[in-house]
Amino acid sequence: xxxxxxxxxxxxxxxxxxxxxxxxxxxxxxxxxxxxxxxxxxxxxxxxxxxxxxxxxxxxxxxxxxxxxxxxxxxxxxxxxxxxxxxxxxxxxxxxxxxxxxxxxxxxxxxxxxxxxxxxxxxxxxxxxxxxxxxxxxxxxxxxxxxxxxxxxxxxxxxxxxxxxxxxxxxxxxxxxxxxxxxxxxxxxxxxxxxxxxxxxxxxxxxxxxxxxxxxxxxxxxxxxxxxxxxxxxxxxxxxxxxxxxxxxxxxxxxxxxxxxxxxxxxxxxxxxxxxxxxxxxxxxxxxxxxxxxxxxxxxxxxxxxxxxxxxxxxxxxxxxxxxxxxxxxxxxxxxxxxxxxxxxxxxxxxxxxxxxxxxxxxxxxxxxxxxxxxxxxxxxxxxxxxxxxxxxxxxxxx
Amino acid sequence: xxxxxxxxxxxxxxxxxxxxxxxxxxxxxxxxxxxxxxxxxxxxxxxxxxxxxxxxxxxxxxxxxxxxxxxxxxxx
Numbered sequence: 001x002x003x004x005x006x007x008x009x010x011x012x013x014x015x016x017x018x019x020x021x022x023x024x025x026x027x028x029x030x031x032x033x034x035x036x037x038x039x040x041x042x043x044x045x046x047x048x049x050x051x052x053x054x055x056x057x058x059x060x061x062x063x064x065x066x067x068x069x070x071x072x073x074x075x076x077x078x079x080x081x082x083x084x085x086x087x088x089x090x091x092x093x094x095x096x097x098x099x100x101x102x103x104x105x106x107x108x109x110x111x112x113x114x115x116x117x118x119x120x121x122x123x124x125x126x127x128x129x130x131x132x133x134x135x136x137x138x139x140x141x142x143x144x145x146x147x148x149x150x151x152x153x154x155x156x157x158x159x160x161x162x163x164x165x166x167x168x169x170x171x172x173x174x175x176x177x178x179x180x181x182x183x184x185x186x187x188x189x190x191x192x193x194x195x196x197x198x199x200x201x202x203x204x205x206x207x208x209x210x211x212x213x214x215x216x217x218x219x220x221x222x223x224x225x226x227x228x229x230x231x232x233x234x235x236x237x238x239x240x241x242x243x244x245x246x247x248x249x250x251x252x253x254x255x256x257x258x259x260x261x262x263x264x265x266x267x268x269x270x271x272x273x274x275x276x277x278x279x280x281x282x283x284x285x286x287x288x289x290x291x292x293x294x295x296x297x298x299x300x301x302x303x304x305x306x307x308x309x310x311x312x313x314x315x316x317x318x319x320x321x322x323x324x325x326x327x328x329x330x331x332x333x334x335x336x337x338x339x340x341x342x343x344x345x346x347x348x349x350x351x352x353x354x355x356x357x358x359x360x361x362x363x364x365x366x367x368x369x370x371x372x373x374x375x376x377x378x379x380x381x382x383x384x385x386x387x388x389x390x391x392x393x394x395x396x397x398x399x
Numbered sequence: 400x401x402x403x404x405x406x407x408x409x410x411x412x413x414x415x416x417x418x419x420x421x422x423x424x425x426x427x428x429x430x431x432x433x434x435x436x437x438x439x440x441x442x443x444x445x446x447x448x449x450x451x452x453x454x455x456x457x458x459x460x461x462x463x464x465x466x467x468x469x470x471x472x473x474x475x
Binding site for chain 1: 436454
């Protein structure tokens with residue numbers, strides 16, 4: 001049986017357009033063909049997780065059954081009681097499969113876990129978000145079918161963007177009126193072509209053409225050299241165009257299905273500080289970390305009055321958030337160093353902003369300082385992505 | 400109620416701008432960030448007795464003083 005990975009080659013796009021055509025015509029006439037939608041979703045999931053990847057398919061099915069049962073159990077429990085330890089238990093159980101998958105290569109000589117499948121992280125984010133909103137009483141009804149559709153929504157299954165259950169349900173239960181849907185289709189076409197440009201032209205240029213040349217020079221030179229830093233910039237461009245391109249495809253496909261999946265990138269390279277950058281870069285992930293980890297932790301710390309200093313609590317929040325993000329990326333020194341670097345950048349950024357507020361009259365603000373802020377942020381972020389890329393490991397550790 | 404909310408907002412943002420312009424976007428202007436949001440939710444709880452869960456706080460629905468007043472009053 002054939003196996004085609006999402007948004008990788010022309011066959012996938014051709015199948016996508018053919019498969020989505022009836023859904024599109026239906027939505028234009030105000031109808032959702034639920035059965036057809038489900039069949040098409042299953043077909044695309046089989047394309048991604050079938051064939052040579054059948055073991056991933058089995059892992060996915062097992063994972064989804066486990067998480068659905070967990071959500072159902074916690075939802076039922078929460079209708080009658082609200083103990084904190086049960087909530088914590090539910091969150092821990094929800095992330096256990098992901099933790100096993102992430103830790104297996106560490107203990108088992110770089111072997112992949114049998115529980116692993118493409119996109120397990122992104123599915124886990126969605127499930128944990130649901131459990132937290134059930135705890136908050138924001139999800140008031142449990143619909144197993146909608147929950148299943150939400151978790152395995154095929155356009156975003158492999159790498160997000162990470163949607164939110166209540167937002168998804170609203171779109172899934174309704175049909176956009178024709179005027180709105182036509183606008184969504186226009187956007188979808190625009191995103192699709194922008195995505196082609198990003199992923200198959202620009203990411204290809206930076207990743208496949210430029211990067212090998214820069215890397216060869218850096219390795220030939222050895223140690224620190226201008227080529228090492230250049231790798232950071234080329235890597236940043238490659239990562240951005242590749243991932244933003246993928247995200248545009250996922251959003252475009254969602255729009256055609258009448259689901260307004262949130263965008264992942266908003267011109268990150270014009271950010272004027274690191275905080276601004278995280279509001280523009282991989283937004284659905286950073287907002288997930290902000291809402292479900294940072295804000296909850298800070299809220300908890302402030303309510304229980306753990307510390308007097310608000311600044312200290314905010315800084316603990318940043319460290320926790322970015323270290324978890326680092327460990328989530330993978331158990332290697334450079335992902336964790338990247339997390340630490342980002343946390344420190346946020347702490348410094350906050351300190352500078354407080355200083356600026358106090359000494360407003362002393363610090364000039366004009367077009368030049370704005371341009372300098374953007375320039376500085378760009379360089380700091382490219383350096384952080386140099387750490388993230390693992391190239392320093394290649395230069396200094398492996399060689 | 401309205402004045403109380405505006406006082407809390409002015410106190411946390413450290414600026415009277417929220418009282419002058421009730422439609423100012425508090426996130427885009429940098430008046431409020433995540434930390435400020437948490438403080439805001441805690442003050443609503445302590446001073447007004449209004450419980451706003453963190454997951455209720457969707458930034459696009461809470462980004463101006465007017466929207467915040469409407470939201471909090473609807474939750475009272």
